[in-house]
Amino acid sequence: xxxxxxxxxxxxxxxxxxxxxxxxxxxxxxxxxxxxxxxxxxxxxxxxxxxxxxxxxxxxxxxxxxxxxxxxxxxxxxxxxxxxxxxxxxxxxxxxxxxxxxxxxxxxxxx
Numbered sequence: 001x002x003x004x005x006x007x008x009x010x011x012x013x014x015x016x017x018x019x020x021x022x023x024x025x026x027x028x029x030x031x032x033x034x035x036x037x038x039x040x041x042x043x044x045x046x047x048x049x050x051x052x053x054x055x056x057x058x059x060x061x062x063x064x065x066x067x068x069x070x071x072x073x074x075x076x077x078x079x080x081x082x083x084x085x086x087x088x089x090x091x092x093x094x095x096x097x098x099x100x101x102x103x104x105x106x107x108x109x110x111x
Contacts, residue, residue, distance in 0.1 A: 008048040009058070012041065015093045016062050022089055029059055029071055030078075035086035037079040040098040047098065052079055 003011070022028045033055055040049040050058060056074040063070065080100040087097060 002046040003044075005048055008043065008046050009050070011043065012048060012095070013058055013061060015090070015095070016059075017065065018093070019089050022085075023062065023066065028085070029063070030073065030076070031083035031086050033059055033073040033076070034078040034080070035082045035097070037074075038100055039080055039082060041090070042096045042098060043094045 037055040
């Protein structure tokens with residue numbers, strides 16, 4: 001059964017918390033932002049596509065859980081470029097990237 005967009009977003013946020021050393025690596029966040037912003041990520045029978053701003057908010061929520069300051073990530077360039085390091089980190093958790101979000105996608109979550 002497909003999950004709601006909100007439930008899938010929570011699963012993604014929870015999975016990001018499990019990335020160990022990567023989540024403490026400052027250089028990982030710009031890669032993660034570019035790889036998530038505007039890219040549909042699938043898991044099981046569901047997919048989610050976060051807006052650029054929503055991606056920034058999600059990543060800053062992850063950072064806040066680790067007492068890290070907020071980053072300005074939205075519209076910093078490279079959105080939709082999937083980093084091999086991000087793909088390799090999320091694949092074992094069941095996440096698969098798709099092509100950049102089309103003009104309209106019901107799974108697109110805006111801020």
